[in-house]
Structure formats: structure tokens, C-alpha cells
Amino acid sequence: MERISFAVKTIILVFLxxxxxxxxxxxxxxxxxxxxxxxxxIWEEDSKVFVEWSADRKDSKFDGRISTDGKITGYDLREWxxxxxxxxxxxxxxxxxxxxxxxxxxxxxxxxxxxxxxxxFDLKINDGDLNRINIGGFLENPESxxxxxxxxxxxxxxxxxxxxxxxxxxxxxxxxxxxYFTFVYLFILGIIIIEILRVTVLATRRKKIIWLAISYTALxxxxxxxxxxxxxxxx
Amino acid sequence: xxxxxxxxxxxxxxxxxxxxxxxxxxxxxYFLTGLLVRLIFLPFLFQRDLLSTYQRAAETVxxxxxxxxxxxxxTNVIHSIYLFIIKSIFPAIxxxxxxxxxxxxxxxxxxFNSSYNVFTxxxxxxxxxxxxxxxxxxxxxxxxxxxxxxxxxxxxKFWMFNPFVIFILYVFARHDIxxxxxxxxxxxxxxxxxxxxxxxxxxxxIALRFFPIMILPLFIFYLAxxxxxxxxxxxxxISGLAAVELFSYxxxxxxxxxxxxxxxxxxxxxxxxxxLVIHDRIFIFVAVYIIxxxxxxxxxxxxxxxxxxxxAIIYLTYVSLCYFxxxxxxxxxxxxxxxxxxxxxxxxxxxxxxxxxxxILIYWGDLVTKFVFAxxxxxxxxxxxxxxxxxxxFYDPAKFVNIFRSIFxxxxxxxxxxxxxxxxxxxxxxxxxxxx
Numbered sequence: 068m069e070r071i072s073f074a075v076k077t078i079i080l081v082f083l084x085x086x087x088x089x090x091x092x093x094x095x096x097x098x099x100x101x102x103x104x105x106x107x108x109i110w111e112e113d114s115k116v117f118v119e120w121s122a123d124r125k126d127s128k129f130d131g132r133i134s135t136d137g138k139i140t141g142y143d144l145r146e147w148x149x150x151x152x153x154x155x156x157x158x159x160x161x162x163x164x165x166x167x168x169x170x171x172x173x174x175x176x177x178x179x180x181x182x183x184x185x186x187x188f189d190l191k192i193n194d195g196d197l198n199r200i201n202i203g204g205f206l207e208n209p210e211s212x213x214x215x216x217x218x219x220x221x222x223x224x225x226x227x228x229x230x231x232x233x234x235x236x237x238x239x240x241x242x243x244x245x246x247y248f249t250f251v252y253l254f255i256l257g258i259i260i261i262e263i264l265r266v267t268v269l270a271t272r273r274k275k276i277i278w279l280a281i282s283y284t285a286l287x288x289x290x291x292x293x294x295x296x297x298x299x300x301x302x
Numbered sequence: 303x304x305x306x307x308x309x310x311x312x313x314x315x316x317x318x319x320x321x322x323x324x325x326x327x328x329x330x331x332y333f334l335t336g337l338l339v340r341l342i343f344l345p346f347l348f349q350r351d352l353l354s355t356y357q358r359a360a361e362t363v364x365x366x367x368x369x370x371x372x373x374x375x376x377t378n379v380i381h382s383i384y385l386f387i388i389k390s391i392f393p394a395i396x397x398x399x400x401x402x403x404x405x406x407x408x409x410x411x412x413x414f415n416s417s418y419n420v421f422t423x424x425x426x427x428x429x430x431x432x433x434x435x436x437x438x439x440x441x442x443x444x445x446x447x448x449x450x451x452x453x454x455x456x457x458x459k460f461w462m463f464n465p466f467v468i469f470i471l472y473v474f475a476r477h478d479i480x481x482x483x484x485x486x487x488x489x490x491x492x493x494x495x496x497x498x499x500x501x502x503x504x505x506x507x508i509a510l511r512f513f514p515i516m517i518l519p520l521f522i523f524y525l526a527x528x529x530x531x532x533x534x535x536x537x538x539x540i541s542g543l544a545a546v547e548l549f550s551y552x553x554x555x556x557x558x559x560x561x562x563x564x565x566x567x568x569x570x571x572x573x574x575x576x577x578l579v580i581h582d583r584i585f586i587f588v589a590v591y592i593i594x595x596x597x598x599x600x601x602x603x604x605x606x607x608x609x610x611x612x613x614a615i616i617y618l619t620y621v622s623l624c625y626f627x628x629x630x631x632x633x634x635x636x637x638x639x640x641x642x643x644x645x646x647x648x649x650x651x652x653x654x655x656x657x658x659x660x661x662i663l664i665y666w667g668d669l670v671t672k673f674v675f676a677x678x679x680x681x682x683x684x685x686x687x688x689x690x691x692x693x694x695x696f697y698d699p700a701k702f703v704n705i706f707r708s709i710f711x712x713x714x715x716x717x718x719x720x721x722x723x724x725x726x727x728x729x730x731x732x733x734x735x736x737x738x
Contacts, residue, residue: 103691123691234679248422
């Protein structure tokens with residue numbers, strides 16, 4: 068039995084290890100690896116708005132414009148190469164154009180604002196794939212390359228729970244929309260677990276029938292709970 | 303009724319185990335736990351090839367195109383029959399027919415992963431492999447250690463919790479288990495000295511998946527008693543492939559054998575070579591394979607366990623010296639798990655092989671790494687940064703992976719040496735027994 072638990076533990080560990088990257092990206096919001104990740108990453112931190120981009124060491128061009136109804140009070144550049152990258156900062160808009168290549172992994176800038184209610188973005192990227200524009204979190208994408216975010220966008224995004232973000236939102240939604248499969252599947256897993264308990268833990272107990280009845284009742288209750296939990300998670 | 307179930311129990315579990323309550327309970331426990339691990343992976347993960355396999359079957363079932371996979375005709379027939387059955391029972395599969403018939407591989411993959419019933423489809427697709435897997439686990443019980451139920455049970459456990467079996471069938475979802483089942487039946491028949499049946503079944507296995515051809519010479523040398531046997535068994539051995547070739551030639555007007563020989567998969571066998579001068583080169587695997595076969599031929603008293611050891615040596619040599627796909631590792635497993643009982647250290651090396659394979663996998667790219675998780679959320683796993691861009695950021699990924707590939711080869715060659723030592727020990731023990 069010891070060896071079995073070792074094997075099971077190893078499999079579970081391998082499975083969890085494989086999920087480390089998705090979890091890192093899914094839970095920490097704007098995690099990206101310069102020179103490996105590809106796309107725009109926009110977030111807010113200490114009242115500063117950060118706009119950064121990275122490519123997977125291929126020649127890429129990132130350019131665009133950010134405008135606002137307020138005032139831009141300051142800006143900082145990050146890994147900016149004067150010879151390739153251009154930025155023009157006005158009172159209420161920023162125009163930029165930059166390139167990345169196999170030696171230049173990422174660029175970006177941050178800026179502070181006052182008296183604003185929204186930010187308008189017009190962001191361009193090589194292939195124009197909108198899923199590469201991450202605003203406040205991984206895969207929080209706009210519907211067009213020209214888009215607007217309100218002042219409270221980032222704070223609203225922070226209110227989003229883990230189960231409302233990728234990949235959990237999609238996973239739970241598939242489980243719930245395919246109810247018959249999910250509950251039959253979980254029931255089969257439950258039966259197997261109860262059988263394992265029956266031949267191990269319950270083997271030496273008296274009144275096995277009662278224990279079995281309790282186990283199956285618990286399984287049905289768990290199924291009902293899972294139904295409501297899934298319903299709550301995908302609401 | 304009780305007698306019927308007793309006989310059934312003996313037939314499935316073997317008499318030794320069935321009559322021992324403690325052992326049969328342990329077997330049941332291993333079976334359930336192994337099944338649980340398999341089911342956990344069943345509906346959520348797959349590699350693109352599973353979809354391609356069922357797309358070819360769908361071409362046969364929905365569009366009536368029998369030649370959709372003419373290089374693996376028998377495998378396609380099995381998948382087509384299975385697909386026909388599940389589509390008749392489960393409407394979810396019928397609904398997926400446009401996705402399965404979609405010619406664009408990227409679009410079909412996206413549509414499949416984004417469909418709301420992708421988990422149902424995956425579970426149903428993989429249940430076919432689960433059936434073959436379950437039959438395999440009970441045949442393996444019979445391959446060795448007669449009269450040693452404790453060891454039989456250990457072999458069963460090694461199959462149930464084998465990382466390669468679980469990964470290749472339930473994560474990667476490849477169909478090699480079909481060919482392996484047929485090979486195991488052939489081995490069982492060889493053990494019982496049913497020489498013609500053993501070779502006929504192996505010949506069918508070769509027609510199914512080509513891989514068993516590597517152990518065909520072992521079968522012939524093990525089973526042949528007279529010179530006539532060598533000729534008859536050789537002819538029967540290649541008859542399966544010849545039958546497929548003839549059928550293909552007359553039905554499709556194309557040669558399967560030449561198509562396979564010209565496929566990149568055959569080049570894998572020739573991938574390791576020593577360049578001499580001008581056009582002269584030595585294909586390392588071919589040369590080593592001949593040495594292995596000749597060394598088997600020169601063993602005077604060939605026991606069945608020696609045959610199994612040589613099977614392991616051949617497949618380990620293949621993955622050590624040739625370019626291979628992860629699913630090819632499955633062919634080593636039925637042989638190795640029996641040797642684990644005599645050489646426990648091999649089990650640990652086998653786990654090391656698995657860990658190394660997980661790193662080697664990286665070089666096959668997104669399709670075999672992050673895209674395996676795509677049914678959970680395809681968008682997330684498409685846009686997630688894959689392992690290659692991360693490695694390339696710091697180091698040459700080819701070098702990185704090939705360091706692990708070389709360690710894998712070193713470990714596998716060491717395993718071959720340990721099996722060779724096991725052979726020597728078995729032969730010496732036999733000699734001592736004779737002298738006594």
C-alpha cells in the first residue's frame with residue numbers, strides 16, 4: 068500500500084508541476100517573461116499605469132497611441148532603445164513606436180495621470196491578434212485594437228475571483244454545460260473510491276453495510292453540492 | 303451459478319491468485335486504484351494525434367472513405383467500428399461529425415477543444431484504449447511466474463501504476479495498446495508452445511502496428527524445432543503484412559510496404575549512423591539489432607523468460623539509439639515489468655526514464671506540451687507561453703533537451719546491461735539445476 072501511495076503521489080505531483088505555469092499566469096494577473104511571452108501587458112500599480120510589451124525573440128513592431136480626458140503628469144521609460152524606439156508624450160496623449168528582436172526582449176513605459184475618467188488605447192502589434200493585448204490580467208482582451216477603459220477598470224478587475232478567470236472559468240463552464248457527463252463521471256469516480264475504502268479501511272470494521280450506506284449517501288450529497296457550487300461559479 | 307463465477311474468477315485472475323483471498327483482495331485494490339488514476343486523466347487531456355485518428359475513422363464512418371488511413375488500415379478499421387458504435391449510442395458524437403470531418407487541422411482542433419461536450423467525446427474516445435489496457439493487464443498476469451502468485455501480483459501492480467502506460471494511453475492518448483495486446487496474446491501462445499498460433503497472432507500484430515516485427519526473429523528462433531519450422535514460421539510471420547500489402551495493392555492500387563518504407567517513421571530506425579567515406583555508412587541500430595538477434599540464436603536452451611528479456615533489450619535499444627516518439631516507450635513496458643521482479647533496480651531506472659522523457663517531450667513543441675491541456679481551456683493554453691520560448695530565452699533548447707536525451711540513452715543502455723546480467727544469471731542457474 069505504501070508503494071501505491073508513493074505512485075499516486077508521484078502522479079499527482081507531476082500533474083501539479085505541469086500546472087504551475089498556467090497557475091502562475093492565471094492567478095498573478097500580469098505575469099510575463101520578457102523574451103518568451105508575446106504581446107502587450109497593461110496594468111496599474113501605485114497609481115501608475117504600465118504599458119509594456121514583449122516578443123519571443125522575433126522581429127516585432129509595437130506601436131500605438133494612448134489618449135485621455137485628463138492630464139498626463141509624468142512618465143518613465145523601461146528598457147527603451149533611443150535608436151529604435153520613439154515616444155512622444157503630450158498633455159493628454161502618448162504616441163509610441165518600438166521594435167523588438169532577438170536581442171531586445173521587451174520595452175515599455177509607465178505614466179501618471181490626474182483628473183481623468185477614461186483612457187483610450189489604439190494598440191498595434193505585428194499580426195493584429197487581439198488576444199495578445201492583456202489589460203490588467205492574462206487574457207483580459209479588448210474586442211478591438213481601439214478600445215477604452217474607465218478609471219475604475221483595474222480596481223473592478225481586482226474584484227474578479229479566481230474562478231472567473233481563465234482557465235478555471237472555461238473549465239467550470241464546460242463541466243456545468245455538460246452536466247450529464249460531469250455527474251456520471253463523478254459518480255463513477257465516487258464508486259471506485261468507495262470500493263477502495265471498502266476493501267481497505269472498512270474491511271476490518273463491523274456493520275459494513277451501514278458504512279457503505281453512509282458512503283453512498285455522502286457521494287450523492289457531494290454530487291448535489293458540486294451541482295450548486297458549479298452553478299454558483301459560472302453564474 | 304457459483305461454479306460459473308468461480309471458473310470466471312479463475313479465468314480472469316488466474317487460479318493461484320483467485321484461490322488466495324488475501325492476494326485476490328490486493329489485486330482488486332490495485333485494480334481499483336489504477337483504474338481511478340486512469341479515469342482522472344480520461345476526459346481532460348489529449349494530444350492532437352488522437353483527434354487525427356478519429357478524424358480518419360470519421361472519414362470511414364461518416365463519408366464511407368475506407369482508405370482514409372491506408373498505412374494503418376487495421377487500426378483504422380478498429381477505430382471506425384468503435385466510432386460507429388459510440389455514435390449510435392451517444393448523440394454527442396454525432397453532433398461532433400462536422401468537427402471530425404473538417405479538413406483544416408487547426409480549425410478542427412480549435413472547434414473540438416471549444417465544443418461544450420469535449421470531455422464526453424474525449425472520455426468516449428479513450429475508453430477504447432481503456433478496454434485494451436484492461437485486457438492487457440490480465441494477460442500479463444499469465445506471462446510469467448507460474449506457481450508464484452505473489453510475483454504475479456507484483457507484475458500486475460507494475461502495469462497498473464506504470465507511468466508510461468498512464469501517460470501514453472490517458473494523457474497522450476495513443477493507440478499502441480492495440481498492437482501490444484495482440485503481441486501479448488502471441489507471447490502467451492508462445493509460452494504455451496502453440497508455435498503456429500503464436501506466429502499467426504504476431505503476424506496480425508505486425509499488420510496492425512509494424513512494431514512487433516522487431517521481435518519476430520526472436521519468436522521464430524524460440525519456437526522453431528526443425529529446419530522446416532524456420533521456413534514455415536518465417537513465411538507465416540510476414541504473411542500478415544503480405545496480406546495487407548496485397549489488399550492495399552488491389553483495393554487502393556498502392557503499396558503499403560513501400561509507403562511505410564518511404565515514410566519518415568522508417569527513417570527513425572536509420573537515424574543513428576556512423577559516417578564512413580563517400581556513401582558508406584553504418585546504421586547503428588541495425589548493426590546492434592543483428593548482434594542481439596544472433597546472441598539470442600546462440601543460446602542453446604532458450605527459456606520463455608529469456609525471450610521476454612530479449613524483447614525488452616530490443617525495444618530499449620530502439621529508444622536508446624533511434625529517434626522515437628513517446629508512445630514507442632510503451633513497447634518496452636510489458637517486458638520490463640516482468641524483469642522488475644528479478645531486478646528491482648530496473649524499476650527505479652524506469653521511473654528515471656519517465657522523468658527524462660517529460661523533459662525530452664519539450665522539443666516536440668506546443669502540440670505535446672501545453673496543447674495537451676487545451677480541452678480545459680483552449681484559449682488559455684494557446685496563448686500561454688510555451689516551454690521552448692522560455693528555454694530559448696536562456697539557453698539553446700536543442701542542446702538543453704539533448705543533454706536529457708543523452709542521459710535517457712545512458713540510463714536505457716545501463717538497463718540493457720542489467721537485463722543482460724539477468725540473462726546470464728538465469729542461464730547459469732539453469733545449468734546448475736541440470737548438474738544437480
